[in-house]
Amino acid sequence: MKPVTEFGRGAGRNYFLPVKVEKLSTGNVLVTEFDGDQFEIDSLSGKAVAKTPKATLGAVCNIKPNSSYVNNKGTENRYYGRGYTQLTWWSNYARASVALGMGLQLLLKPDLVLKPEIAYRLMSHGMRTGEGFANGHRFSDYFHGDITDYVNARRMVNGLNRAHEIAEIAKKFEKILIDSKVDLKCPEPA
Structure with missing residues (x-):
């Protein structure tokens, strides 16, 4: 058994498009989505606070990148399914990372989820707590x-x-x- 990436890497889903992540001097992370919506992610809780009015999670797949996205200096990442249980969405990567005691490392480096020891910890945590991928089910x-x-x-x-x-x-x-x-x-x- 080995952790895998999602077939099609999320194509056609609202988490398919890349986002840019930028570590702030506070330790928090600024996420800029393809449509220009921005969120600041708290490094201690993994919770996102919208920084742009009416920001919504995810962008429609058939849009062109917003100028806020294009001009953002953050690192471009994609948050398609990875691991044993296919962790998806940047917000889930952030919360899961904090839950595992890793700060925001999974948000900053999503391919870490492909490491067997991290993929197992994510699966175990979700199945025991109902958090993340488990949708409230334990x-x-x-x-x-x-x-x-x-x-x-x-x-x-x-x-x-x-x-x-x-x-x-x-x-x-x-x-x-x-x-x-x-x-x-x-x-x-x-």
């Missing part, structure tokens, strides 16, 4: 006691898209893990 909502609900657990990532197909794969994987369990008991002395 692993414990679907797996506890005698409950094993692979179909609805898919809600953590991409709703119920291909849920039954993925549930069957998960059941096979679970069986492999259970069948390969090694008895680690020490033999009784003779």
Whole structure:
């Protein structure tokens, strides 16, 4: 298993277009979207505050870059899906980075999400807390006691898209893990 990038790199979605990120002297980061909307990201919380009137997250894909974007000196990045769970949107990269104790490093360097140890931490954090990609759903909502609900657990990532197909794969994987369990008991002395 290895972290991957989203097929098509988000083409046609509102997070497809690049944004420019600029680290400020305060430690915060200024994000300028393709349409010129700007947000200041707090380095301690990962929360975004709009700096332009009526700013909205994401830009329509078929527009030309706004002059504010073109003239911005920040580094151009794209925030398509990366990792085991396909983290998307610059705002999610910012919040996830802070949640993992990494400041705003994932916002500044989104390819860090492709490192297995970071991709795993993101997946684990989201599944345990319901934050980020998990859309408020936690692993414990679907797996506890005698409950094993692979179909609805898919809600953590991409709703119920291909849920039954993925549930069957998960059941096979679970069986492999259970069948390969090694008895680690020490033999009784003779």
